[in-house]
Amino acid sequence: MxxxxxxxxxxxxxxxxxxxxxxxxxxxxxxxxxxxxxxxxxxxxxxxxxxxxxxxxxxxxxxxxxxxxxxxxxxxxxxxxxxxHLSYFSGLYTVARQDYLRLFRRLAADGTRRVAFCGVDETAEIAYLSLKEVGLELELVMDQCGAGQLFFEQPVLAPGEGLAAAPGKIVITSLKRGDALREELLRLGVEPAAIYDASAAVAE
Structure with missing residues (x-):
């Protein structure tokens, strides 16, 4: 960032x-x-x-x-x-949509077929649209704050519960809580290489 x-x-x-x-x-x-x-x-x-x-x-x-x-x-x-921030979020949709499309296309080119989301907010909804456009599948959704709720008919799991299902690649899908979510995943033992961030992918 x-x-x-x-x-x-x-x-x-x-x-x-x-x-x-x-x-x-x-x-x-x-x-x-x-x-x-x-x-x-x-x-x-x-x-x-x-x-x-x-x-x-x-x-x-x-x-x-x-x-x-x-x-x-x-x-x-x-x-x-x-x-x-009303002006900011009108621009966020366009920027985030392209960032996630770029990330998911790169993952798909590497042979990835399914990813997990970590973080549920307006950014996650944009990420989901990009995911579907690329043709990847949403494996599971994690967020301590939204645990028990549904995200596009997918149950939201607490990170500890979601990680027990051994997801592969995990994509950070919250702008405002991205750093905190990454730290939580690392604390729970997730390897840094398994965590992906759309904004970081832009620089690569």
Whole structure:
């Protein structure tokens, strides 16, 4: 991921964080990290940044619990980012579609017939369309956050459960949680060479 992609991803995470904080629930840092699918330390860093900019304020609640609340300035920033990322995601479809087509065509040329997806969000849906166009089969879908749900009639499995089925090639199919998903797969013992990322394939 290049520097421009990192900036876009950070901006998108800021937007997601502001969106979660703007809801009625009082969420802890741990709860925010779980919802966004990123590390607790990263959420802490983002929140400090948002507080410093005046977008978020910290409120004390009983039992030594903290809550994060959007300021008027924070609501304005959330609206600005929403507009910015609407434009971004209209372009994401075209870019991601081509990236996944390139990756799947390369895998098909190497003799691959089936792949597993790791990560379920709007990027995974784009990846699925590219997969079907190339003619590969979806072996299984993994995502701790979406375990138990269906993805195009395919049950979503927790990574530990999915890996027990011994999938071959695993494709990261989430933009916003790609790094976290890769780290989880590696922690569970998956060889780095078995993990594929469409954006990385572009540079090859």
């Amino acid at each position: 290049n520097a421009d992609d990192e900036k876009v991803l950070d901006s998108y995470r800021f937007f997601l964080l502001l969106s979660e904080i703007s809801g009625e629930e009082q969420l802890s840092q741990r709860e925010l990290a779980k919802r966004l699918g990123i590390a607790l330390g990263l959420v802490n860093s983002y929140l400090k940044n948002l507080v410093a900019k005046g977008y978020v304020r910290v409120a004390n609640f009983p039992k030594n619990r903290y809550a994060y609340l959007l300021t008027p300035k924070g609501f304005a920033e959330k609206s600005r980012l929403a507009y910015q």
